[in-house]
Amino acid sequence: MRTPGGFSLRLEPRALIVVVLLLAAACAAGVALIGTGDAKIPAADVLRTLAGNGTAYQDFIVNELRLPRVLVGLLVGAALGLGGALFQSVSRNPLGSPDLLGLSQASTAGALVVIVLLSGSASQVTLGALVGGLATGLALYALAWKQGVHGYRLVLVGIGVNAVMTAVNGYLLTKADLVDATRAVVWMTGSLSGRDWDQVWPLLGLCAVLVPLVLAQARGLRMMEMGDDISNALGVRVQRVRLLLMVSAVLLTAAATAAAGPVSFVALTAPQLARRLTRSPGPNLVASLCMGATLLVAADWAAQRAFGADQLPVGVVTGVLGGAYLLWLLVTERRAGRI
Template sequence: MRAVRAPGGLSLRLDVRAFTVVVLLTLAALAAGVVLIGTGDFPIDASDVLKTLAGQGDAGQEFIIRELRLPRVLVGLLVGACLGLGGALFQSVARNPLGSPDVLGLSQGSTAGALVVIVLLSGNATAVTLGALVGGLATGLAIYLLAWKQGVHGYRLVLVGIGVNAVATAVNGYLLTKADFVDAARAVNWLTGSLNGRDWDQVWPLLALCAVLLPLVLGNARGLRMLEMGDDVSYALGVRVERVRLLLMGSAVLLTAAATAAAGPVAFVALTAPQLARRLTRSPGPNLVPSLCMGAALLVTADWAAQRAFGADQLPVGVVTGVLGGVYLLWLLVTERRKGRI
């Protein structure tokens, strides 16, 4: 940690290691994005991708990159960033490393909203996106209200979230049994979590949401850090605990619901990205920006790995993140057990 002198005599504290991690993760995410743009049935060199993005490519490359592949990569970066940031917020508010959207039922709630539109209403892609968003928001509100008892505490939030997750999973299973063959196939394809077919219609809403919520979340980062020390300490330090908690939980729900609406329930990114970011920075606190960058890097790298291993459009990115996340959790459990912590 270093003190940096700013104009006007102000002094800022800079965590050099965390700053370095953020820069490296950002570069890794952008590099993976460039490589992913060049991957597909018509391979394009990274140098040609950069030239085309700079407006110096031929007409064919311009169409392939700007209209077909760039939106997919941008959606991947934004969805990964939303999930990483949302996961960090949930884990910090709950003060529990399992307090992620995957465990608390947010992803399943969004899935339920999408399945209602697919199975019962036979809605189009736009309606499915809106259904997933409404389902996620309704689930987040239900969890907050059910966990409320003179405030919302971490352990109660996790327990209620696990219960809501079980209920939403049962509802989703029931909806799938009521679907006909065509709707069931469409629903299962959405349930895996995929970036296939994503275009600019998904990019702009995600970008606008991030532009609004990111400054709001970072502006309350100090209050979030105080919350990790407990409500009593936070009150003593002048933090309006429930206001900050509700604001940040609402932001996390919006981020998660929007990411799920755009790409489906991509598994484990929200759970693992904050954990990996914390291990890299070795810094206490929520690590919001490192988690955001880690989520973006994880998702585009997983999508690139899926295309390289199985070809374009053959393996949804949600399958890859699910496998990698499961392996990471098993490794983490074994490591913690050897240290005698569990």
């Protein structure tokens, strides 16, 4: 489909159905999560309260305490899913994830500097995570540049950056006093506990700007997966588009990390699962976004149902599930003879 302004949109029935089902699953998991906790609220009452017809008690529990947590979970999952899809497409490598390229660790390092060295507030920790992620992303791009940025070089440099950032984080923890170290470790686990509207609005504003910007480059990104020479021949400004998408992916990852801590493996697994469900070539940006949101909220709901409210951070659940998925993926690829 091509609009009068020249913007092309490709619609695939299976991909559209997958996106709709993922959105429905994300909403259902969000409603279930709102109703889960010490004060359990039935799903019908949650929906009634969200529509403005609940009691004063239900309105306080749903809209003030639990809705911000769910919205942060949806936005963080969507940002990580989209950021992971961008990195994997730009690098043309399924391991091209912010988790493995060092960006999550870099955002963590920025937050730790504020917590350990400056004893900063929550808003300052968020700013530190954003600065750390963006600065390291630009350094990663510069180090991987050699007459352009190529996928394997980006991944190799990213693995080195990840190792350095992990060492820096360990060093910062050894320099922290007990109170700051405890606060830092809790933040590093990745959790949605205690999230409120102060985390919702900045993340929502950033996603409102970056998501349309990224989707507008979907055609160029799809062509870039065929190689730089072919993309240039088709009129795509490869390095300009690649830089724009990498900066967007870094900002999405850093903002998600700043809001919920380094939630692991969502950025790696969401694009892979989305591609397997849609069976569609290309970056699958919208499906990856929806998959990330669904995964994170469902993982948080599962953590609360299995272990009680706030006893198990969502980062632990995504780490276990994501690690198991990665091992399964490697075994599958090996049996197929691709690795």
